[in-house]
Amino acid sequence: MISSSLGTPANPAEEKSGAQPQPQPRRSTLADVARHAGVTTMTVSRFLRTPEQVAPLTAQRVEVSLKHTGYVANKQAGILATGHSSMVAAIIPNIAHSIFSETIQGLSDTLEAQGFELLLASSDYSLEREQKQIRALLGWNPFALVVTGRHHTPDSIRLLLAAQSAGTLVVEMWDQTGSRPEFAHIGFDHTAAGALMARHLIAQGYTRLVYVDSGVAEDFRAHERGVGFVQAAAAQQGIKAQVVRAGASEPIAAGRAVLQKLLGAGSGKAKKPLPQALAFANDHLAVGAWLQAQDLRISVPEQIALLGFGDFPITGQISGGISTIAAPRFAIGQAVGRWIARQKKGAPWADGVTASPLLEPVLVQRRTT
Amino acid sequence: MISSSLGTPANPAEEKSGAQPQPQPRRSTLADVARHAGVTTMTVSRFLRTPEQVAPLTAQRVEVSLKHTGYVANKQAGILATGHSSMVAAIIPNIAHSIFSETIQGLSDTLEAQGFELLLASSDYSLEREQKQIRALLGWNPFALVVTGRHHTPDSIRLLLAAQSAGTLVVEMWDQTGSRPEFAHIGFDHTAAGALMARHLIAQGYTRLVYVDSGVAEDFRAHERGVGFVQAAAAQQGIKAQVVRAGASEPIAAGRAVLQKLLGAGSGKAKKPLPQALAFANDHLAVGAWLQAQDLRISVPEQIALLGFGDFPITGQISGGISTIAAPRFAIGQAVGRWIARQKKGAPWADGVTASPLLEPVLVQRRTT
DNA sequence: TTGTAAGCGTTATCAA
DNA sequence: TTGATAACGCTTACAA
Numbered sequence: 227m228i229s230s231s232l233g234t235p236a237n238p239a240e241e242k243s244g245a246q247p248q249p250q251p252r253r254s255t256l257a258d259v260a261r262h263a264g265v266t267t268m269t270v271s272r273f274l275r276t277p278e279q280v281a282p283l284t285a286q287r288v289e290v291s292l293k294h295t296g297y298v299a300n301k302q303a304g305i306l307a308t309g310h311s312s313m314v315a316a317i318i319p320n321i322a323h324s325i326f327s328e329t330i331q332g333l334s335d336t337l338e339a340q341g342f343e344l345l346l347a348s349s350d351y352s353l354e355r356e357q358k359q360i361r362a363l364l365g366w367n368p369f370a371l372v373v374t375g376r377h378h379t380p381d382s383i384r385l386l387l388a389a390q391s392a393g394t395l396v397v398e399m400w401d402q403t404g405s406r407p408e409f410a411h412i413g414f415d416h417t418a419a420g421a422l423m424a425r426h427l428i429a430q431g432y433t434r435l436v437y438v439d440s441g442v443a444e445d446f447r448a449h450e451r452g453v454g455f456v457q458a459a460a461a462q463q464g465i466k467a468q469v470v471r472a473g474a475s476e477p478i479a480a481g482r483a484v485l486q487k488l489l490g491a492g493s494g495k496a497k498k499p500l501p502q503a504l505a506f507a508n509d510h511l512a513v514g515a516w517l518q519a520q521d522l523r524i525s526v527p528e529q530i531a532l533l534g535f536g537d538f539p540i541t542g543q544i545s546g547g548i549s550t551i552a553a554p555r556f557a558i559g560q561a562v563g564r565w566i567a568r569q570k571k572g573a574p575w576a577d578g579v580t581a582s583p584l585l586e587p588v589l590v591q592r593r594t595t
Numbered sequence: 596m597i598s599s600s601l602g603t604p605a606n607p608a609e610e611k612s613g614a615q616p617q618p619q620p621r622r623s624t625l626a627d628v629a630r631h632a633g634v635t636t637m638t639v640s641r642f643l644r645t646p647e648q649v650a651p652l653t654a655q656r657v658e659v660s661l662k663h664t665g666y667v668a669n670k671q672a673g674i675l676a677t678g679h680s681s682m683v684a685a686i687i688p689n690i691a692h693s694i695f696s697e698t699i700q701g702l703s704d705t706l707e708a709q710g711f712e713l714l715l716a717s718s719d720y721s722l723e724r725e726q727k728q729i730r731a732l733l734g735w736n737p738f739a740l741v742v743t744g745r746h747h748t749p750d751s752i753r754l755l756l757a758a759q760s761a762g763t764l765v766v767e768m769w770d771q772t773g774s775r776p777e778f779a780h781i782g783f784d785h786t787a788a789g790a791l792m793a794r795h796l797i798a799q800g801y802t803r804l805v806y807v808d809s810g811v812a813e814d815f816r817a818h819e820r821g822v823g824f825v826q827a828a829a830a831q832q833g834i835k836a837q838v839v840r841a842g843a844s845e846p847i848a849a850g851r852a853v854l855q856k857l858l859g860a861g862s863g864k865a866k867k868p869l870p871q872a873l874a875f876a877n878d879h880l881a882v883g884a885w886l887q888a889q890d891l892r893i894s895v896p897e898q899i900a901l902l903g904f905g906d907f908p909i910t911g912q913i914s915g916g917i918s919t920i921a922a923p924r925f926a927i928g929q930a931v932g933r934w935i936a937r938q939k940k941g942a943p944w945a946d947g948v949t950a951s952p953l954l955e956p957v958l959v960q961r962r963t964t
Numbered sequence: 965t966t967g968t969a970a971g972c973g974t975t976a977t978c979a980a
Numbered sequence: 981t982t983g984a985t986a987a988c989g990c991t992t993a994c995a996a
Contacts (some may be wrong), residue, residue, distance in 0.1 A: 300974070301974095303974035305671045349611050427716050539848075674972090
């Protein structure tokens with residue numbers, strides 16, 4: 227139900243035409259406050275920023291006028307004058323994915339505590355959209371621009387480099403860039419995470435492995451985990467690993483479908499041997515497969531082992547728990563926020579060379595592997 | 596792993612002291628472009644906004660200079676000069692809750708398509724924090740400010756009213772305000788949604804009902820659904836309804852705990868009759884209770900019926916499906932975005948009086964009721 | 965078709 | 981301790 231029948235019309239053009247020529251109330255400015263207090267704008271500005279430099283009596287008058295006028299400082303004017311912005315812009319692939327929403331929550335919490343504000347855009351896993359958004363967000367002159375991952379269009383990279391050399395902090399998050407990073411990055415190595423998955427399954431004695439990749443074409447990190455998975459498996463004698471791709475639909479449903487399909491391929495005439503263990507690009511896929519296995523009365527992990535990625539709450543709550551890789555979703559956001567705050571306080575740019583064990587993915591073994 | 600060892604230092608103070616006094620590159624401005632093109636800033640500005648008013652030859656030169664300088668328009672300056680902002684600010688209780696992250700996704704998608712940008716804050720379900728955030732966000736002079744729900748501190752309301760009368764659109768979302776709304780609102784009536792839950796359970800023949808409220812103290816909408824639930828039950832002969840409160844922990848775990856506790860209360864000496872049906876403040880709680888019932892081999896809905904709220908994807912995927920109320924999480928965000936876009940195009944402020952059936956919660960009966 | 969001048973609301977700087 | 985003035989980067993309004 228949408229409704230907005232009453233209240234003050236926001237648009238003066240909507241006022242009854244016969245009404246008094248009551249001027250549209252403006253937002254009050256420093257000048258309004260100053261006039262009311264009988265001082266100049268500078269005195270009010272000073273009171274706001276360095277009250278100790280204002281005489282106590284004046285301060286009182288200004289304070290009253292501030293309240294009276296309901297003054298709210300205009301940030302655009304402030305930023306224009308100082309050149310310093312308290313805004314941080316972030317681009318993530320998808321806000322609704324719990325993986326990124328938690329990162330944003332971590333980022334937002336940390337930044338807010340430090341007096342920053344968050345301008346958010348979601349690229350819907352499209353590098354094209356990301357490029358447009360980088361351009362649009364840079365127009366705000368943000369203190370920092372946070373992007374997800376290290377895959378960008380060439381033009382995006384040009385924009386980011388230019389912004390960085392003009393003083394904007396640029397951070398790539400969720401990913402671990404190679405040996406010669408152009409930008410600061412806070413995340414982990416997804417190839418290594420994929421290898422971790424494979425090694426765990428192998429250690430448990432499974433030999434026929436499948437990595438179920440994300441159905442999202444531009445989910446580069448999931449693809450990289452698949453690469454790491456296959457490489458790690460290939461490094462071992464007697465291990466067979468393949469990659470299949472989940473559907474692009476809702477991930478739990480896609481996970482159900484993948485299990486169904488893999489089982490189907492193992493029956494019929496050209497009977498291939500069934501895989502013994504499945505590693506998934508994310509926990510939602512794993513949950514879907516687990517639900518499907520339940521429905522089919524397939525015992526997990528005896529008949530098939532399942533390993534998720536992400537450690538979403540549900541994996542810990544399902545009976546016995548689904549084994550998974552705990553990805554530092556929230557911690558990455560926090561770390562980015564803290565790093566940005568540290569830079570503002572003038573920490574040297576390169577002080578982030580420390581490794582943080584908090585951001586390393588960790589295997590959480592539960593009942594499904 | 597955090598690392599940022601290489602790349603261009605962002606802070607000129609970090610440059611090797613012996614280096615050439617290479618000036619920190621600034622972001623290029625209109626003036627830079629104009630100089631390069633041999634015209635004035637106005638010509639460049641015109642080219643950017645009304646290219647048809649610029650002579651073709653001049654336009655070419657300007658275009659080249661634009662590329663050459665890597666110009667990105669400064670939004671603060673633009674907004675200050677025009678007084679029109681393309682920014683929309685939104686405050687939600689929690690970004691990580693799938694309920695709100697989907698609303699934000701809907702809002703963000705719609706706004707972006709219309710050329711708006713989204714400034715986001717999360718209040719962590721605190722009215723105090725919300726008040727601070729309203730103040731902070733209004734400083735950006737947003738085109739519109741979107742808040743969640745209709746519960747705000749008196750000071751918040753004052754700020755919102757002042758902003759509204761100064762021309763900022765104010766929208767309350769997720770809630771259906773009473774008969775005399777101060778602000779536009781896009782959402783639904785949570786008391787009615789609670790009543791819908793009760794009536795459904797009663798229609799299925801259950802007589803001993805429990806509403807499991809959210810453990811979050813300031814989740815007013817969940818509380819209101821509880822009120823509606825109890826009222827609707829009280830209006831029927833022979834129906835007993837009570838409200839219990841879930842724990843404040845992770846909601847799936849809290850849902851498990853609630854079921855456990857309710858069953859415990861029904862055993863032992865002072866044996867109370869067990870409830871026949873449980874309605875939950877959200878689907879995660881319901882999923883938790885369902886998982887717990889599975890573990891205890893309690894048959895659902897025969898021994899106990901479960902009804903969720905939200906229609907999160909998981910409820911449709913669990914075997915047979917969990918009955919729930921489909922809340923228009925994504926649609927609310929879209930509707931808000933569309934409403935804002937319509938206002939920009941000069942639609943009369945009160946054109947939103949239409950009811951939208953898309954935003955009404957709908958009961959989805961599956962296997963658990 | 966292009967340019968000049970003034971101003972948006974704030975802060976830095978210097979003077980009183 | 982306070983004030984005058986000149987920016988910040990852009991757009992509006994008007995002039996050429």
